[in-house]
């Protein structure tokens with residue numbers, strides 16, 4: 713199955729409230745700053761308990777569809793948010809620098 717981007721309107725605050733950033737299949741919660749979250753079947757942040765509905769990843773920067781496809785397979789219950797769109801809309805560049813280490 714191929715992955716394709718479908719544009720939709722979002723409430724950016726709602727998106728931010730329910731998104732998790734993932735790298736190498738470990739998650740980062742930008743709200744409580746927890747790193748290394750096991751994201752298999754994740755529905756809530758294990759630390760702050762906020763509900764997770766969206767996922768994005770620096771690895772998918774530039775629209776790397778194979779990365780998105782891999783994550784969709786592992787996290788089919790979460791909507792994959794394009795990383796570049798997310799950064800553009802939130803200005804949260806710090807999420808990027810966190811994973812550069």
Ligand SMILES: [Zn+2]
Pocket residue numbers: 741742743744745746757758759760761762
């Ligand atoms: Zn959290």
